[in-house]
Each structure stands twice: as structure tokens, then as C-alpha cells.
Amino acid sequence: MTTQRFTGRTALVTGAGSGIGRAVALALAAEGANVVVAGRRREPLAETAALIEEAGGKALALTADISRADDVRAAVDEAVTHFGSLDVAVNNAGVFRGGTPVADLAEADWHEQLGTNVTGVFLALAAEVRQMRTQPHGGAIVNLASTFGLHKRTPGATAYAATKAAVSVLTRGAAIDHIADGVRINAVSPGATATSMSLLPGESEAERAERMRGETPLGRVSSVAEVAAAVLYLASDDASSVVGTDLVVDGGQTA
Numbered sequence: 001m002t003t004q005r006f007t008g009r010t011a012l013v014t015g016a017g018s019g020i021g022r023a024v025a026l027a028l029a030a031e032g033a034n035v036v037v038a039g040r041r042r043e044p045l046a047e048t049a050a051l052i053e054e055a056g057g058k059a060l061a062l063t064a065d066i067s068r069a070d071d072v073r074a075a076v077d078e079a080v081t082h083f084g085s086l087d088v089a090v091n092n093a094g095v096f097r098g099g100t101p102v103a104d105l106a107e108a109d110w111h112e113q114l115g116t117n118v119t120g121v122f123l124a125l126a127a128e129v130r131q132m133r134t135q136p137h138g139g140a141i142v143n144l145a146s147t148f149g150l151h152k153r154t155p156g157a158t159a160y161a162a163t164k165a166a167v168s169v170l171t172r173g174a175a176i177d178h179i180a181d182g183v184r185i186n187a188v189s190p191g192a193t194a195t196s197m198s199l200l201p202g203e204s205e206a207e208r209a210e211r212m213r214g215e216t217p218l219g220r221v222s223s224v225a226e227v228a229a230a231v232l233y234l235a236s237d238d239a240s241s242v243v244g245t246d247l248v249v250d251g252g253q254t255a
Contacts, residue, residue: 004031004032006031009087010033010036010080010088011028011034011035011036011088011235012038013037013038014064014091014120015039015092016035016037016092017039017043017044017048019193019197020193020227020228022044022224023224023227024092025048028088028235029058030057033057034083035059036082037052037061037062039064041063042063045061060079066121066124067115067123072120076128086139087135088141088142090231090235091120091142091143093124095116095117098157098160100156101158102158105158110159118170125143125185129178132183137182138181139182139184140186141184142231142235143167143187143188144167144189144231145165145188145189147190147191149162149166149189151250151254152253164189167187168189171246172187172246179243179244186234186245191216191221191222192208192212193221194222194224195224216251216252218253226249233247
């Protein structure tokens with residue numbers, strides 16, 4: 001039986017049109033949350049919202065670019081206007097532009113990753129905290145970092161790893177800054193997960209499965225549901241004393 005840890009609460013999930021973001025949005029809704037799904041492309045967001053509503057939940061889809069402060073503030077304001085509060089935020093939106101050494105990375109690709117993965121998380125985090133600290137019950141925020149960053153590096157992903165390391169540090173610092181405001185902030189760092197991002201160029205899912213048997217102690221990629229479960233734990237009252245952690249979900253690869 002599904003627990004209902006988020007009944008009566010409102011959650012905002014960025015990058016919710018696919019992958020981990022969609023899985024988190026669906027899991028929050030399944031546990032009773034009203035879910036605001038945000039991202040750059042309306043069609044996949046509408047699909048996520050429809051899946052939530054078909055299952056009996058409540059959802060609102062908002063087009064927003066988290067690298068733009070006005071978009072982020074508008075998304076937070078709309079969530080509160082529509083559902084009455086902002087209790088949980090999951091900052092999942094991110095981009096990967098890699099496959100080349102640092103010296104060969106296009107400057108535009110560097111700026112895009114920095115703008116979305118770091119500045120975007122900062123802008124979202126700031127807007128969310130400003131709302132949550134006005135509420136008697138505060139709130140909980142979970143940022144999506146990555147094992148690429150503080151936990152491991154790999155050729156061709158250095159810029160991406162730098163941005164995700166920044167997310168982890170930003171999370172921990174903000175957690176200390178704002179726990180006295182009643183806002184708990186943590187991060188989840190997924191390893192290889194069953195999304196397109198973990199596929200090598202031209203690799204099939206079957207080939208990835210064979211590769212992962214030798215690359216991780218668990219012998220497989222994590223499912224998006226497994227990553228979502230970690231996010232929901234940190235966002236829930238079950239983690240009421242967990243502040244500023246970076247929870248790795250990678251099948252033991254960086255153990």
C-alpha cells in the first residue's frame with residue numbers, strides 16, 4: 001500500500017517532462033501531493049500532468065526556463081496562487097553537453113551547462129526559500145546533483161561534473177544558511193540511471209545493460225523509480241533531521 005506522506009502539500013518539480021523529473025512528479029502525486037511540473041517544453045510537461053491526473057492526482061504544468069530569474073519567480077508564485085503553498089521543491093532540470101575534452105568543448109556548451117545546472121539551481125533555490133520561509137511550516141528542497149562531480153570524474157564530462165559539484169556545494173551551504181528559516185535542503189546524486197543520458201553514443205539499452213554488469217557492483221543501472229524514492233525520502237518528514245546531505249544512488253559505483 002502506498003504511503004501518503006505528502007497529502008495536502010504542494011510540490012514543484014523542475015525538468016519534469018521526462019526521466020527522473022517525471023518519475024519524481026508521479027511519485028509525489030501518488031503520495032498525495034499537488035504537483036506543479038515545470039520545464040522548457042510544454043508538450044512533455046502536459047503529458048506528465050495528464051499522467052498524474054489520470055491516476056487521480058492534481059497537477060499544474062508551467063513552461064519555465066530556470067536559468068531566467070523571472071521565470072522561476074513566476075513558477076513559484078503560480079504554484080502558491082493555484083494550490084496555496086509551496087511545501088516541497090525538487091530542482092531536477094539539467095543539461096549535459098559533453099563527449100569532448102575540456103580544451104575542445106565549445107564555449108556555448110560550457111555556458112549552457114553553467115546557466116542551467118548551476119545558475120538555474122541557484123535561482124530556483126533562492127525563489128523557493130523566499131516563499132517557504134514565510135510559511136509557518138517551512139518546506140523541504142531537494143536538488144539533483146550527480147555522481148559526476150564531487151564523487152567521480154570521467155573523460156569528456158568535466159564541464160558537466162564541475163557544474164554538478166557546484167550543485168552539491170550550493171546545496172550544503174544553502175542548507176546551513178536556511179535551516180533556521182525552517183527550510184531543509186538536501187541533494188541526491190544519481191549514478192547511471194535508466195534514462196537516455198546514461199547511454200553512450202550509438203549504444204542500445206541492451207548494450208548498456210551488458211556494460212553496467214561490469215562497471216558497477218550492483219550490476220545494473222538504477223531505475224528512475226529508485227532515484228525518485230531517494231528524493232521523496234529527503235523531502236519527507238521521515239528525513240526531518242537530515243540537513244545538507246548529498247545522497248548517492250549509484251549501485252555502489254563510487255563506494
